[in-house]
Amino acid sequence: MLSTLALKARVMLANRAFTTRILTLSSLLAVTLLVLVLIAVSTNTSLFRQKEELIVYPEPPIDTSLPHIVIIGAGLTGLGAAHRLRELGFERYQVHEAGQQIAGAEADGLGFVWDFGALELSSHYAYFDGLLESVLEHDQDRHTRVAWLVEDDAETSVDFETAEVPPHLERFKRLTAAGPDFVYPHVGSSNELAARLAADQATVEFSSTVVAIDPINRLVSLERGGATTVQPYGKLISTLPLPNLLRLVADCPHTPRTVARRFGEHANSLTCDAGRVVGLGVEGALPDALADAHWFAVAGHDRVWRVTVLSNYASTMAPAGHYSLLVEIDAPYADENEVIEEAAAFAAQHGFIEASGKIVSRRVASERCTPADATDILTDVQPWLVEHDILSRGRLGGWKADVANSDHLFMQGVEAADASLAGVPEMTYFHPDFVNDPARGKLTGRPNQRAYSSFRGTSGQQPMLHREQGNLRRIMVSGLLDYFQGPRDPPANDIPVLVVLAGSCAAVPTIASFVGVLQTGQDFDFATVGQHVDRRMFDEPWSPHVVAYSAANRATNWLISRLILPENTAAYRFIAVLEECEAANPFDLHASYHDMDAMSIESDIQFLKIGNGHNTMFDRKFFFDAVVPELLAHQDQDFGSLGLNWS
Numbered sequence: 001m002l003s004t005l006a007l008k009a010r011v012m013l014a015n016r017a018f019t020t021r022i023l024t025l026s027s028l029l030a031v032t033l034l035v036l037v038l039i040a041v042s043t044n045t046s047l048f049r050q051k052e053e054l055i056v057y058p059e060p061p062i063d064t065s066l067p068h069i070v071i072i073g074a075g076l077t078g079l080g081a082a083h084r085l086r087e088l089g090f091e092r093y094q095v096h097e098a099g100q101q102i103a104g105a106e107a108d109g110l111g112f113v114w115d116f117g118a119l120e121l122s123s124h125y126a127y128f129d130g131l132l133e134s135v136l137e138h139d140q141d142r143h144t145r146v147a148w149l150v151e152d153d154a155e156t157s158v159d160f161e162t163a164e165v166p167p168h169l170e171r172f173k174r175l176t177a178a179g180p181d182f183v184y185p186h187v188g189s190s191n192e193l194a195a196r197l198a199a200d201q202a203t204v205e206f207s208s209t210v211v212a213i214d215p216i217n218r219l220v221s222l223e224r225g226g227a228t229t230v231q232p233y234g235k236l237i238s239t240l241p242l243p244n245l246l247r248l249v250a251d252c253p254h255t256p257r258t259v260a261r262r263f264g265e266h267a268n269s270l271t272c273d274a275g276r277v278v279g280l281g282v283e284g285a286l287p288d289a290l291a292d293a294h295w296f297a298v299a300g301h302d303r304v305w306r307v308t309v310l311s312n313y314a315s316t317m318a319p320a321g322h323y324s325l326l327v328e329i330d331a332p333y334a335d336e337n338e339v340i341e342e343a344a345a346f347a348a349q350h351g352f353i354e355a356s357g358k359i360v361s362r363r364v365a366s367e368r369c370t371p372a373d374a375t376d377i378l379t380d381v382q383p384w385l386v387e388h389d390i391l392s393r394g395r396l397g398g399w400k401a402d403v404a405n406s407d408h409l410f411m412q413g414v415e416a417a418d419a420s421l422a423g424v425p426e427m428t429y430f431h432p433d434f435v436n437d438p439a440r441g442k443l444t445g446r447p448n449q450r451a452y453s454s455f456r457g458t459s460g461q462q463p464m465l466h467r468e469q470g471n472l473r474r475i476m477v478s479g480l481l482d483y484f485q486g487p488r489d490p491p492a493n494d495i496p497v498l499v500v501l502a503g504s505c506a507a508v509p510t511i512a513s514f515v516g517v518l519q520t521g522q523d524f525d526f527a528t529v530g531q532h533v534d535r536r537m538f539d540e541p542w543s544p545h546v547v548a549y550s551a552a553n554r555a556t557n558w559l560i561s562r563l564i565l566p567e568n569t570a571a572y573r574f575i576a577v578l579e580e581c582e583a584a585n586p587f588d589l590h591a592s593y594h595d596m597d598a599m600s601i602e603s604d605i606q607f608l609k610i611g612n613g614h615n616t617m618f619d620r621k622f623f624f625d626a627v628v629p630e631l632l633a634h635q636d637q638d639f640g641s642l643g644l645n646w647s
Contacts, residue, residue: 069093069420070220070231071413073239074102074204076406077394079197080413081237081420083131086201090421094231095201096208096222102198105189108361111319112281116326116365117190118406119313120145120294122178124435125443127414128407132183135196139187141314145180146293147172150307151300154289154351160297171273171370172297172306174402177436186314193406210240215388216254235420237413239394241369243267246381249390259384266377270399272369275305276334278327278343280353281361286311286323287354296352303330304346322360325352328368336364371399391416393429402432411443496523497593497617498572500564502556502639505581506530506548508537515542517586523593525572529559556638561631566624573597576610576617579639584611592617614640 069085071078074097085093105115120143123129132140148157149165161180165173185192198204211228212221213236221230238245246267250260286309295308308326311318318324327343334342340362347353378399385392393412395404403412411428418424427443428435435443501510506528518524526546528537531554537546549563556579569575574596578584588611596617599605606622609615618627630642 068234069237069417070233070235071095071237071239072210072220073097073394073397074099074194074198074206075239075394076194076197076409077239077397077413077416078237079194079201080410081417082201082203082413083197084414084417085421088417088421090417093203095204096210097198097204097206098209100206102191102195104191104195106363108281108363110281110361111322112279112324112361113189113317114279114324114363115189115310115313115317116277116279119184119190119308119310120175120182121184121190121193121406122175122182123407123442124178124405125407125411127443128410129442131410132193135193135200136183136185139185139192140183141186143182143184143294143313145176145182147176148293148296150296150298150350152350154287154296154307157289157296165297166299169297169299169305171401172295174436175405177438178405178407179438184313186316190406210238210248212252213245213248213390214252214254215249215385215390216252218389234389236390237416237420238390238392239397239413240392241396242381242392242399243270245385245390245392245397249385263381266381269377270374271372273330273372274367274369275328275330276339276367277365278329278340279310279361279363279365280325280327280344280347280359281318281322281363282325282353282357283322283360284354284357285321287351289351290323298350301346303342304328305330307347307350307352324361339364369396371396371401371404373401374399391419398429400429400432403428403435408432408435493571494573495525495571496597497525497574497576498564498569499524499526499589500560500575500577501526501528501581502530502560502577503579503581505578506534508534508540510581511537511542511546512540514586514589515545518590527564529556529563555636557631557642558635560639561628561635569620572620574617575620575623576615577639578610578615580611580613580615583613584615588615589617614642 069081069090069092071081071093074095078095078097082093082095085091103117105113105117107113121132121140123132147160148154149160149163149169150157160172161176184190188195205222205224208222208224210220211223213219214221218233218236219230220233220236221228240248244267246263249255250263250267252260255263290309290312292312293309294312295306297306298304305328308328309323310326311323325347327347329339329343329346331339331342344353344359344362348357353359382392392398393416395409398412403409408428412426415424415426415428419426434440499514501507504510511526511528514524514526524545528546528548537543537548549559560577564575574593576589576592578589592608592610596605596608596619599608606619606626608617610617631639634642
């Protein structure tokens, strides 16, 4: 018995020893394999390189407190995207601009103003027309382009529109494709449109530079004030020069190596026609050949492309007895003084400066790049970028010279915003021939918008002439945009009072307190006017009875005179304007309405004071006959400044 037990014990010990040896060998094998794997990963061996494109990197959660759409660049394309997103009621976006501000024209202290931007705001789009009307308002001059083609001398130039243009001047032919009419801002400069769009945005971060992009994990690294932050994005709308963007993507360690190598090669292959623009301020009379001209394309010179008569765009460009020229010259790497001398010599030799003229001011703009054709590269990189939620658009971001006019650039941003939110096809960037076809006419509105007719206003009023005005904040109502049609949908007739709430009155608590007393839905609707819209007012039970209007940096009188118009108030008998709600409560308003209603039956009473402040209720006809002219005459003031004596 004991011997049997001893034998079993020896067998068990032997098995255990064997098992231990097996486990030890297994552990050694596992450790060895792990070391090999780590070596393979660290040295990027072929073990994983062959499967590299199949690796799926985890996408970090998007913090909903951060912007879902990140826009790089506050030029016309970036601001076009921001404008459209806000127009659609989308608030989770942010614009990052490397510069400290929107660049503008330079004054040289001698009375000359130098504008090296795109001088002609022409349009292929009804949407862009509305933007110009709204944002620039009366601060714009309308021109009919006068352009010439010169070979020997300005005196012998021929009409550019009908001339046979050499291939190297085709870029200027594209400038004329939208027709002969264009706009130039006489306040500010060619960048005034961008400056006003930026001022109307609360989402532009200046001095914010992109230092890295992770297209796999949807992260962008931004440097501002010496600090670097990493921000997740759902969509990235980039206006960085395409070579720079491709290098950032290629430098990301998560980008597949085959893609990184390809993008790096493409970045080095993209080329542009680079040149300089020289400004010449001339003392003396403007030559007769230049009297009505905007610019001369130059056909018979190896390096000079075009001469623009800058002082013919606005009278503020040059002091009396002087004029100014811009000479575009193919000399990207030449010494600045040499470039100036060559431009001056050309201008003098070809009739742009007469013998009696004297150059008294000189300026040279930084190098200007016109993208060369890169169809094959774009065909390769753009689908990959879009697949990874990056939309590279703009003059250098999109790298397409045939859609690089100001209206094209703005609409590239607008259409990129629509594509980012709802996958709406982008016509401008992907179908330039269609957009630029003069036989097609102007492209009309954007998707998801009501096609209301424009308002005529009263005599002397300057209403918004187009339903798609740029700096007005649109409000989403049941998925559609309400274009000044009023809060009733469908429209109702014979509503007693439209209450216009301005100043401190244009707030959700104020409306809520009024709704609690007034017979909203029967007698009263509300219109708020101000520089901002509190969107909470559209999440309340009484929201169908509220419409909001706003425009940045505008006084109450400006807002009311342009937005409360005869056609969108036809359903109301009375219009009440409240700007001081601490001096008038809902009971005052209610009592004033009933007094006005009773007295208007018996007499021709036309206005009545509400409470103790400058708040007033008006007969609708009297409002447009007598009040609106006063608003127009005092547009930079608030309603209360007009006083109470309307008689």
